[in-house]
Amino acid sequence: MLAEEYERRRTPPPHLRPRPEPEPPFSFTVREAVEADLPHVREIYNHYVANSTVTFDESPWSLADVRGKLARVRELGYPFLIAEAPGGTVLGFAYVLPWKEKAAYRFTVENSIYLGPASTGKGLGTALMRELLDRAEAAGVKEVIAVIADRGAEGSIALHERFGFVQTGSMGRVGFKFGRWLGVVMMQRSLGRRGRSRAAQR
Template sequence: MPNSGASQISVRSSCDADFPAITEIYNDAVVTTVAVWNNDTVDVDNRRDWLHAHQVPGTVALTAVGADGRVLGYATYGDFRSYDGFRDTVENSVYVSTDARTGGVGTALMTELLVRARDEGKHVMVAAIESGNTASLALHEKLGFSTVGVLPEVGTKFGRRLAMTLMQITLD
């Protein structure tokens, strides 16, 4: 999928060769942001197991790659909840390398994620975003997500109470 900007971005299914870069991107988010509410960094085996769990029917794991072959980010969707009644609803995650956050990578990943979810017959995609993450909120809104609720003070990181904004898009 080409980016409308100066560089080219392709989005494809994640593969094992992506795991070192995906691990680095995830760990940077753990250490420097409130985008993920974990305190501990992980190793490549952890991200491999996690992403392999997102490569079974009903889930998707995508990687964005630059023209030079460098992994720029990744996105997944999986079960929103494990109960049968939620089988047509998925929740997304999207992470972009620090130096690629304003280059259209998130848009490219999320656009393809939405295409895959629609192709798979999913009905709703949900995003749970830290309420101060204005870039992620704006990305989701630009792609048609609507805010459906805010959960104040449900998380803690870096000694702060965090709110979660819930957004969703109907896919069909």
């Protein structure tokens, strides 16, 4: 008997084969960042530094860089959020910081959201954005600015549009990374009653 024929006879028909275990549903929680999260935050961010143009940074963050950013966010009373899997894996992060340092800009922030490369397309960005905007509003923020690369960040633009951000301008050839010129798209959303009514119209 040929080995192939033996294997066919030994293999049970499809209706008698054990069914594979279903994959557990993708789940996560969103919470405030703590010091223990910072190495994971750095790893996620540095992936984009090395492999994409969604950030114009060319040098990776150090742990001191991330620690200083978290300290600044906390000092201002703003949110720095972590999305965490049930097993404790950090899947993504989001935070806001002042858009400009001059005093008159004190009610305006710039947001940042980064997901681990294996965590995209699962609703994680939506959950982080929703919580980020809610907590930013509770902290007294009135306007949120997003500065997004005009190439390679189409998903980020779409996410902001779903939350009522509108494009307020663009700049071309302001960044140079990986041997090519890059521009940015500027998007903005108002928080509070005005921001909610604007988002509802979209």
